[in-house]
Ligand SMILES: Nc1nc2c(c(=O)[nH]1)N[C@H]1C(S)=C(S)[C@@H](COP(=O)(O)O)O[C@H]1N2
């Protein structure tokens with residue numbers, strides 16, 4: 109029997125991406141619940157301030173790790189999103205952005221570390237450390253963008269919490285708030301959304317915790333007030349709206365791996381040689397462009413990160 113729920117957020121199957129459709133079909137079976145341009149803008153002050161934490165954005169440094177590729181326009185970055193807590197269609201997160209309450213916000217730090225506790229953003233996001241990092245983001249759905257993030261190096265933040273020698277991995281969780289977040293009222297994924305990295309991946313200087321983009325605070329739909337950005341992995345590793353960080357000895361569970369273990373591994377490095385079981389990863393469409401481009405190993409960051417995986421069979425550890 110099919111039961112209709114949450115009518116307001118019902119989606120037609122034709123509106124959702126292949127991958128969600130497929131995952132959802134399995135969920136139907138399991139639960140018997142029907143689920144159904146501007147160019148780069150120079151004047152940063154054009155953008156409305158979106159209130160989150162009280163962070164000072166006055167002195168953002170440029171990073172040597174930035175790409176010099178053409179930026180994806182602000183409008184595309186903020187209205188073409190994946191944030192299933194706010195809906196499954198690409199336009200839903202912007203439309204539902206107001207359902208995410210980002211004030212007040214704190215982050216719980218737990219597990220294998222010497223400084224666990226409940227922190228405010230201001231406790232570990234130091235304004236003097238804020239950098240602009242222009243990174244490619246490559247979604248597993250084979251589209252990509254170039255995004256000017258504002259953030260701090262993840263490794264520096266993690267060191268602040270003093271991980272012990274048992275901390276081999278770090279896991280991140282998005283907030284769980286089904287009363288406010290429409291997407292969490294359905295079993296699309298195992299909520300809350302969670303992700304993880306091996307500790308040496310997390311400590312790599314390319315990993316950042318982003319608090320802004322285009323020189324201003326993060327819009328809610330992009331994961332305000334705090335999100336991970338791991339540029340050499342598929343977009344889904346870059347978990348949004350983080351409320352907890354847990355250091356673990358064992359490899360932690362990740363939402364997409366739980367949802368489809370054959371399709372989404374723990375590592376999820378951008379790898380044109382390992383197809384997703386249902387589509388190729390050889391090419392990608394840069395949002396705003398007509399012709400597809402070749403996808404580069406590690407999303408073009410191979411020189412910096414390939415060493416992390418020396419001796420590993422990346423077809424097995426996908
Ligand atoms: N909490 C949470 N984080 C998430 C997601 C999500 O659905 N929920 N989607 C992921 C996916 S699939 C991608 S491609 C990126 C998209 O980031 P953007 O919308 O800022 O471009 O966020 C990732 N982080």
Ligand SMILES: [Mo]
Nearest residue numbers: 247248343344
């Ligand atoms: Mo994605």
